[in-house]
Amino acid sequence: xTKDTQILITRILFWLVIIVxxxxxxxxxxxxxxxxxxxxxxxxxxxxxxxxxxxxxxxLDVYLRNYSAVFQxxxxxxxxxxxxIVAVSTTVLSLVIGSFAAFALGKLRFRGKEPSLxxxxxxxxxxxxxxxxxxxxxxxxxxxxxxxxxxxxYMLFTLPFTTWVMTSFFEGLPTELMQSAQxxxxxxxxxxxxxxxxxxxxxxxxxxxxAFINAWNEYLFALTFTTIAPQARTVPVAxxxxxxxxxxxxxxxxxxxxxxxxxxxxxxxxLIFQQKIVAGxxxxxxxx
Amino acid sequence: xxxxxxxxxxxxxxxxxxxSDLAKAEERLxxxxxxxTLIVIFVIAFYPLGSVFYNSxxxxxxxxxxxxxxxxxxxYANLLGITVRQVPAEIDEETGEIVRxxxxxxxxxxxxxxxxxxxxxxxxxLRTFNLGDTRYVVGAADPDFIRAIWDTVAFTVVTVALETxxxxxxxxxVNSEFKGRGMMRVVMLVPWAIPTAVSSRMWEWMFKDTRAxxxxxxxxxxxxGTGQIPFLVDQxxxxxxxxxxxxxxxxxxxxxxxxxxxxxxxxxLYEAADVDGAGRLRQFWSVTLPLLRPTISVALVxxxxxxxxxxxxxQIVLQKKRYSMATYAYxxxxxxxxxxxxxxxxxxxxxxxxxxxxxxxxxxxVSND
Numbered sequence: 069x070t071k072d073t074q075i076l077i078t079r080i081l082f083w084l085v086i087i088v089x090x091x092x093x094x095x096x097x098x099x100x101x102x103x104x105x106x107x108x109x110x111x112x113x114x115x116x117x118x119x120x121x122x123x124x125x126x127x128l129d130v131y132l133r134n135y136s137a138v139f140q141x142x143x144x145x146x147x148x149x150x151x152x153i154v155a156v157s158t159t160v161l162s163l164v165i166g167s168f169a170a171f172a173l174g175k176l177r178f179r180g181k182e183p184s185l186x187x188x189x190x191x192x193x194x195x196x197x198x199x200x201x202x203x204x205x206x207x208x209x210x211x212x213x214x215x216x217x218x219x220x221x222y223m224l225f226t227l228p229f230t231t232w233v234m235t236s237f238f239e240g241l242p243t244e245l246m247q248s249a250q251x252x253x254x255x256x257x258x259x260x261x262x263x264x265x266x267x268x269x270x271x272x273x274x275x276x277x278x279a280f281i282n283a284w285n286e287y288l289f290a291l292t293f294t295t296i297a298p299q300a301r302t303v304p305v306a307x308x309x310x311x312x313x314x315x316x317x318x319x320x321x322x323x324x325x326x327x328x329x330x331x332x333x334x335x336x337x338x339l340i341f342q343q344k345i346v347a348g349x350x351x352x353x354x355x356x
Numbered sequence: 357x358x359x360x361x362x363x364x365x366x367x368x369x370x371x372x373x374x375x376s377d378l379a380k381a382e383e384r385l386x387x388x389x390x391x392x393t394l395i396v397i398f399v400i401a402f403y404p405l406g407s408v409f410y411n412s413x414x415x416x417x418x419x420x421x422x423x424x425x426x427x428x429x430x431x432y433a434n435l436l437g438i439t440v441r442q443v444p445a446e447i448d449e450e451t452g453e454i455v456r457x458x459x460x461x462x463x464x465x466x467x468x469x470x471x472x473x474x475x476x477x478x479x480x481x482l483r484t485f486n487l488g489d490t491r492y493v494v495g496a497a498d499p500d501f502i503r504a505i506w507d508t509v510a511f512t513v514v515t516v517a518l519e520t521x522x523x524x525x526x527x528x529x530v531n532s533e534f535k536g537r538g539m540m541r542v543v544m545l546v547p548w549a550i551p552t553a554v555s556s557r558m559w560e561w562m563f564k565d566t567r568a569x570x571x572x573x574x575x576x577x578x579x580x581g582t583g584q585i586p587f588l589v590d591q592x593x594x595x596x597x598x599x600x601x602x603x604x605x606x607x608x609x610x611x612x613x614x615x616x617x618x619x620x621x622x623x624x625l626y627e628a629a630d631v632d633g634a635g636r637l638r639q640f641w642s643v644t645l646p647l648l649r650p651t652i653s654v655a656l657v658x659x660x661x662x663x664x665x666x667x668x669x670x671q672i673v674l675q676k677k678r679y680s681m682a683t684y685a686y687x688x689x690x691x692x693x694x695x696x697x698x699x700x701x702x703x704x705x706x707x708x709x710x711x712x713x714x715x716x717x718x719x720x721x722v723s724n725d
Contacts, residue, residue: 082529082532082534085529086529086534086536086540089526089529089530089540089543090540090543092604093543093544093546093547093604093608094543094546096547096555096558096559096562096604097546097547097550097558099558099561099562099570100558100561103561111568112566112568113568114566114567114568114583115567115568115572115573115576115583116567116568116569116570116573165392165393165396166393168389168390168392168393169389169390169392169393171389172385172386172387172389172390173390176382176383176385176386176389177379177382177383177386178382178383178386178387179383181386184390187397188393191397191401193658193661193709193713194401195661195664195665195705195706195709196665196667197665197667197681197682197685197686197702197705198405198408198702198703198705198706198709199400199401199404199405199408199702200408200685200686200689200698200702201404201407201408201411201685201689201695201698201699201702202403202404202405202406202407202408202411202699203400203404204689205404205407205411205695206399206400206403206404206407220396220399220400221400223396223400224400224401227393227396227397228397231393256381256382256385257385281549284551285551285552285553287551287552287553287667287668287671287672288667288668288682288686291671291686292686292689292690295690303551303553304551304552304553304554304668305553307551307553307554307557308553308556308557308671308672310557320561320564323557323561324557324558324561327550327554327557327558330551330554331549331550331551331554334549334550334551335546335549337549338542338545338546338549339542342538342541342542342545345545346541346545346612346616349609349612349613350612350613350615350616
């Protein structure tokens, strides 16, 4: 075997591996799109087809009514609205409260800093299910509606995360910046919101994005707190409990259409912000 | 109120210079900035955790007017109660001999239920096993929860192992220079970005028990099965199905973490290895793996602690057919209205996670030396 053929074979093998990986990661998504474009009759065809085909003559036959059904499904629309409200509020609140704390932890000197840092770090791994019953009781005691309950309880995972990541960003900013601002007569708080905060805007976007996605995807709390309040359900719960407008059978065509509708905005976010997301995801991990 | 009137006691430190006044102001500001975070954490984490611990020792029920009774550790005894008993062979009353199956010659045993204790709590059969000619039965006061612990731990070990191996493979491939690497990164984010509720339903549909489902088509094309495998009902397929869903969903995350770690390894190390004549495989074992170890450890901790509390997939796809620890606690709370009992299950989960965390941190601490 000459060296050239060897290189060629390695190349072909390499690309084969790449293709296998890509197919593995994308196939379930493809299957969902495929199924969302099939009617009930097409879905029941055996064996299932890799493209939407007509049951009678096997020609290509795309069925779009699942999508119109999804957009007429009031529960799903309400779910979308609830999800936006909950995820946006959680993100904004966590960023505001979290960056206050992060500024203190990253740039100020005070007693009890180390324990506070450990507290925040350990909170990032706090298991939600451990507080489920207790949190439910707190919410009932406070008399909160389901939507504010979700916003508050989602901070269990968004707040420690934003605080932790923002702290490391604040730490990275040069201390001279603060000192020169102080010499100019700025109070520490002025330094914080006039000088440091604008500098951390990119970090805010990254952490905010990740907090948003986590809040958007949350299921356990949403399911629990909306048990008796179906009108407050978020999208993941709506999809998990999806029932069709008409059929009693589980309408998988519509469920798949709903799944695609929910996923597409997330994919757009990922496409636009992929570098930021990767940076944010790996920020905590790689430093060790 | 009256404290305002008391003049502040000048400490020697504060007197020293104006700098300590500044330092004091800084400290005060720090506490003020931390306060909102601490309050939120207290309200949604510590207080609820405390009440979960407390309730786990009561028979409290949801939406019940009855005053809860303090019952000590009874919930735990019920959740974790486990016992092993010997099952006697059936004896023929006339001959006094052991009854054997006339066809196979195997010993007939009594029903395991007869040997399991009924007081103070009733044990049910978890499984039986044979040691030689002696048969034993493992009984549990709450077989569902014991099974849930076992299933969750098995799920965790297998998923994390598979994710690490696959994730490392993907990271190594994507780390090399090639056209379309940026595209590949986007592709890797797809499973991660999809809500677990959504991906669970996608896979639920792929696992359908007729050849309308992708896996039944695939298996039949490969000459396996009848095309009617009930993946989500068949006991032996349920866990593999859950594992497949979770591995697909989280491997990319693992790969991205490992990729970031790979990119921190300086290229000249490989050049040096090339000069020394080390082959690719050798380079992987002697350069890549040791340098990647801290990243792998962190990723392992993240993923393990995450996998133990798995909820979404189990609840959506299997519902009450088979439990993870978290879905069990959920159903006891919401369907069973058993707040005390569910809380005890939560506490058990909390300690199992803590156990894993401590073990890991120990291991990491040792490896950092």
